[in-house]
Amino acid sequence: MPLIPQVGRSSFRARTLLVFIWSVLILGVALHLFPFLWMVSASMKPTQEIFKDPGRLIPSEPTVASYQLLFNTHRTDTVFKYPMWYYIANSLIIVCTTVGFQIPITMLLAYAVSRLHTGWPKTVLFYFAIGTLMIPGEISTIPRFLLLSHFPWPTRDIPNIPFTDVTAPSITFIGTYMGVILPACFNAFNFLLFKGFFDTLPNELFESARLDGASEWRVVVSLLIPLSFPVVMVTTYFAFTAVWNSFLTPYIILMNEQSKWPLSVVLYKLSRFLTGWNVPEAASASPEQLEMMRQGIGFNALMALSVIETIPLFTVFVIFREQIMKGVRLQGLK
Numbered sequence: 001m002p003l004i005p006q007v008g009r010s011s012f013r014a015r016t017l018l019v020f021i022w023s024v025l026i027l028g029v030a031l032h033l034f035p036f037l038w039m040v041s042a043s044m045k046p047t048q049e050i051f052k053d054p055g056r057l058i059p060s061e062p063t064v065a066s067y068q069l070l071f072n073t074h075r076t077d078t079v080f081k082y083p084m085w086y087y088i089a090n091s092l093i094i095v096c097t098t099v100g101f102q103i104p105i106t107m108l109l110a111y112a113v114s115r116l117h118t119g120w121p122k123t124v125l126f127y128f129a130i131g132t133l134m135i136p137g138e139i140s141t142i143p144r145f146l147l148l149s150h151f152p153w154p155t156r157d158i159p160n161i162p163f164t165d166v167t168a169p170s171i172t173f174i175g176t177y178m179g180v181i182l183p184a185c186f187n188a189f190n191f192l193l194f195k196g197f198f199d200t201l202p203n204e205l206f207e208s209a210r211l212d213g214a215s216e217w218r219v220v221v222s223l224l225i226p227l228s229f230p231v232v233m234v235t236t237y238f239a240f241t242a243v244w245n246s247f248l249t250p251y252i253i254l255m256n257e258q259s260k261w262p263l264s265v266v267l268y269k270l271s272r273f274l275t276g277w278n279v280p281e282a283a284s285a286s287p288e289q290l291e292m293m294r295q296g297i298g299f300n301a302l303m304a305l306s307v308i309e310t311i312p313l314f315t316v317f318v319i320f321r322e323q324i325m326k327g328v329r330l331q332g333l334k
Contacts, residue, residue, distance in 0.1 A: 039303050044063055045063075094250065095240055102190070103232065114194075149172055179254070180250050201224075206219055237324050270301070
């Protein structure tokens with residue numbers, strides 16, 4: 001339903017309101033698009049031109065040299081010790097595995113709370129699940145690191161087996177993909193989306209399936225998942241974007257394992273590497289920076305790497321756009 005009905009749009013007051021609404025919307029779109037357009041423009045400029053005329057969106061001599069250099073540059077221990085496709089593969093491995101764990105685990109827990117449990121077990125599970133939303137991620141960083149350092153002991157040192165001098169068994173996830181994946185296997189926000197949708201489904205559908213002899217797993221696979229497909233797409237997109245853009249956890253867990261860095265960590269490392277000098281002059285650069293400058297890598301490469309990192313997010317949105325918008329409408333109408 002339109003905000004202003006078609007019948008009353010001919011009046012001066014309605015037209016004025018429409019012009020104001022369109023102006024605000026166009027301004028909002030422009031403010032959101034300008035940083036992205038500037039990033040794309042800067043990625044196609046030489047570094048000298050970025051500093052000389054930073055506000056210009058159209059490059060004087062557009063070039064894709066910065067993109068080529070990212071994939072063909074000589075390796076440096078600080079940033080590009082491995083080929084660029086290596087870091088892209090790391091990001092895909094982390095995000096696909098995390099989403100593959102997170103969506104089924106979150107959906108099944110939401111289904112259990114919504115349809116299987118009643119009374120105090122349901123209340124306890126619900127508040128336990130959403131309780132993670134009340135704790136900022138920064139606060140849990142150190143306890144999570146200690147827990148992953150020698151799982152399952154969230155302490156600084158591994159304790160001994162009671163009444164013995166034998167150290168208790170433990171396993172470390174520091175420096176491994178699983179150290180990044182395991183903490184993200186559940187998401188409380190997606191849990192709320194799933195549970196809110198499951199609560200709206202008619203209970204008669206599930207009861208009739210059970211009367212026909214369907215097991216609980218059969219109910220989930222043949223009934224629940226097809227009905228909740230739009231919500232699954234929405235939560236999958238949210239999970240994908242969150243994990244793809246995640247920086248702090250991969251940086252802490254994989255700090256000493258450059259072979260497993262995702263693109264977010266490489267982007268940060270390149271940014272820190274380049275900001276060691278304020279202008280592209282040899283006088284303020286270290287030997288490694290001089291080598292990077294000799295190859296032509298500068299802030300244009302940083303912008304090119306930022307563009308590369310946004311491509312999967314844009315691609316996933318385009319592929320699942322229809323289902324995502326349908327899921328958003330379902331949640332809004334609810």
